[in-house]
Amino acid sequence: MYIGNITLPNFPLLLAPMEDVSDAPFRMLCKGHGADLLYTEFVSSHGLVNGTDKTKKKIQILPEERPIGIQLYGGNEETMAMATAIVDQVQPDFVDINFGCPVKGIVSKGAGAGVLKDLQLMVRLTEACVKATTLPVTVKTRLGWDEQTINIEEVAERLQDAGVQALTIHGRTRAQLYKGEADWRLIGKVKNNPRITIPVFGNGDIDSPQKALAYKNRYGVDGIMIGRAAIGNPWIFGEIKHYLLTGEEKAPPTVAERVDVCRQHLQNSAAWEGEWRAIREMRGRYASYLKGLPQLKEIFYTSLMTLDNIEALLEIFERIEAHYAGFVTERMSVSLVNYHAHLETCER
Numbered sequence: 001m002y003i004g005n006i007t008l009p010n011f012p013l014l015l016a017p018m019e020d021v022s023d024a025p026f027r028m029l030c031k032g033h034g035a036d037l038l039y040t041e042f043v044s045s046h047g048l049v050n051g052t053d054k055t056k057k058k059i060q061i062l063p064e065e066r067p068i069g070i071q072l073y074g075g076n077e078e079t080m081a082m083a084t085a086i087v088d089q090v091q092p093d094f095v096d097i098n099f100g101c102p103v104k105g106i107v108s109k110g111a112g113a114g115v116l117k118d119l120q121l122m123v124r125l126t127e128a129c130v131k132a133t134t135l136p137v138t139v140k141t142r143l144g145w146d147e148q149t150i151n152i153e154e155v156a157e158r159l160q161d162a163g164v165q166a167l168t169i170h171g172r173t174r175a176q177l178y179k180g181e182a183d184w185r186l187i188g189k190v191k192n193n194p195r196i197t198i199p200v201f202g203n204g205d206i207d208s209p210q211k212a213l214a215y216k217n218r219y220g221v222d223g224i225m226i227g228r229a230a231i232g233n234p235w236i237f238g239e240i241k242h243y244l245l246t247g248e249e250k251a252p253p254t255v256a257e258r259v260d261v262c263r264q265h266l267q268n269s270a271a272w273e274g275e276w277r278a279i280r281e282m283r284g285r286y287a288s289y290l291k292g293l294p295q296l297k298e299i300f301y302t303s304l305m306t307l308d309n310i311e312a313l314l315e316i317f318e319r320i321e322a323h324y325a326g327f328v329t330e331r332m333s334v335s336l337v338n339y340h341a342h343l344e345t346c347e348r
Contacts (some may be wrong), residue, residue, distance in 0.1 A: 001199060001222060003166045004136030006067045008223070010089030011216060011244065012036035013237050014168070014201055016227030017071045017096070017140070022299050025268035029261060030230055034237030038068040042098050059090050066093055069138065073098035075110030075121070079126040086131035094165075095133055095160055097126060099141040102174045113174035116145040118156060120321030122164050140203070143186050144308035146175035156190045160198050166226050171204040179298035181205060188219030201225050206324040216244070232288020234261065255293065255324040259317050262289050268312060275310055293324055
C-alpha cells in the first residue's frame, strides 16, 4: 500500500495522534510493538507560525519513527498554508490535517471538527495545504457535525479531489464526542465508493484483535487507527498483527515485558524532555503498564510516586520484576476509567 511515496504493509495499523499522550517516547514504544504509521500530537497552525516553543517541540521527530506525519489544525487558509510550509522544511513523511477534534476550545475557533459545518472551507483549507508542500497530505475527520448533517461520503470525494492522498474516518459525529458506539457502516460505505481510490482507514472502538479482524472483514477498510486502546497498552499492535496472521491470541505481556516498557518509557522521556519532567509525567502511566499485579499499590506504589531520580526508579523496576517472577499476567483489558477526564483533550 502507498500514501504518496510512503510504502506501508497490507492492512497497516496506525497510532492515533493524541494530545499529551503521543509524544516521541510513547510513539517509539508503539512503533516497537507493531504500529506501522505514527502521527505527532496535533499542532496549532497559529502557534507554529508564531513560533511558540511548545509548538516547535511538537514537530520534532526522530529518524526511528518513520514513517510519521505531523498533524496540523486551524481554520484560516493563509495560516494553514504557512504552517504547512514550515512543516515541509522539517520533512516528515506526510502532513495530516485535523478536521475531527471535538473539543469546544478548538471547535469555537473554527478548527478541528468545527470545520465540519462548512464543507467549502474544508476544501479550501485542504487545497491551501496541498499547494504549500511537496509532501503527501492526508486528513483525519469524523462522520459529520451531528446526525442531521452527516455528509462523510461527499466529504471524502471532495477531499480526494482537493489532493488528499489518504483519509482516516472516526466513526462518530462531533456531537457524540467519544460517547456511544462508533458507526463503521458509513466508513465502509466510503471505502466501497467506486469514486474513492485513496486509502481509507477506520478509527473508533478498536480495542481487541478480534474486533480488528471482524471490522477489517466486514467493512473492507485499508487499515485501522488505534488511539485510546493503546494508552498503557502498546502491546495491542503486536497482538492484532499476530491474530490477523494466525487466528490465535498472542500470549499476554509478561511481568518482565511490562517492567521493561516502564523502563524504556522513562529513559526515553528523560532523553526527550529532561529527567525532572519525565519522572513526574510517568507517575500517571505506571498503573496502566503494571495493571493486575497483586499488591502493587501496597508494596511499590509509594516509591513509584515519590522517588525523584531515575537510578532509584530503575532499582524499583528491578525489585518489581524480581518480586513477581513467575507470576502469569492476564491479557490487558481496555479500561478508560483513568482517562475520562482526558477524553476531551487527547485523541484527535
